[in-house]
Amino acid sequence: SQQGEEDPQALSIQEGENATMNCSYKTSINNLQWYRQNSGRGLVHLILIRSNEREKHSGRLRVTLDTSKKSSSLLITASRAADTASYFCATAFYDKVIFGPGTSLSVIP
Amino acid sequence: DVKVTQSSRYLVKRTGEKVFLECVQDMDHENMFWYRQDPGLGLRLIYFSYDVKMKEKGDIPEGYSVSREKKERFSLILESASTNQTSMYLCASSLAGGPYEQYFGPGTRLTVT
Numbered sequence: 095s096q097q098g099e100e101d102p103q104a105l106s107i108q109e110g111e112n113a114t115m116n117c118s119y120k121t122s123i124n125n126l127q128w129y130r131q132n133s134g135r136g137l138v139h140l141i142l143i144r145s146n147e148r149e150k151h152s153g154r155l156r157v158t159l160d161t162s163k164k165s166s167s168l169l170i171t172a173s174r175a176a177d178t179a180s181y182f183c184a185t186a187f188y189d190k191v192i193f194g195p196g197t198s199l200s201v202i203p
Numbered sequence: 204d205v206k207v208t209q210s211s212r213y214l215v216k217r218t219g220e221k222v223f224l225e226c227v228q229d230m231d232h233e234n235m236f237w238y239r240q241d242p243g244l245g246l247r248l249i250y251f252s253y254d255v256k257m258k259e260k261g262d263i264p265e266g267y268s269v270s271r272e273k274k275e276r277f278s279l280i281l282e283s284a285s286t287n288q289t290s291m292y293l294c295a296s297s298l299a300g301g302p303y304e305q306y307f308g309p310g311t312r313l314t315v316t
Contacts, residue, residue, distance in 0.1 A: 124302055134291075137295075138307070139304040186302035189253065189302060190302070195245040196245060
């Protein structure tokens with residue numbers, strides 16, 4: 095399966111700390127996308143990294159991609175209580191996008 | 204501001220009822236998707252559509268059908284609802300020619316009793 099698998103499944107940190115989530119996948123991709131989902135709501139796109147890119151930044155977010163290891167990481171720096179949410183990686187190959195089961199992040203004030 | 208709307212946030216239906224879930228996007232996107240989300244399973248694709256009147260089965264199409272008569276509207280139909288279709292249903296849209304990021308609606312939490 096091409097599905098991404100996030101690690102860890104759940105993460106709890108103090109406000110101000112950094113949070114790192116990892117995603118591993120199995121087959122070829124065109125790009126890898128990260129999404130956030132607040133409790134009971136729809137997903138919000140955070141960042142897309144193409145297969146020929148190694149690192150991308152957006153505000154407090156930093157995403158890396160290692161296609162040789164078929165893995166990606168999402169780093170959220172200086173976390174805030176409002177970052178509490180589930181985070182999903184999605185592997186994309188042409189029109190096929192497959193979501194992983196997600197990492198649940200809790201940021202404690 | 205881009206927007207995907209879904210007809211209901213919460214819905215309760217009885218077993219055997221026919222259920223319609225509607226999704227509308229205002230971004231002129233060619234692609235539209237229906238997912239269901241269950242705890243521990245992530246999002247699973249039910250159907251997607253890449254153009255008006257065009258549809259493709261996703262990973263779990265059984266028990267569902269779809270309709271796309273207009274570009275902005277994509278409907279999911281449960282022909283005869285069953286309790287195992289109790290779930291969160293999410294609609295999304297994206298540009299064609301990607302893969303591009305998807306824009307999601309707020310979701311419909313469907314309970315079948």
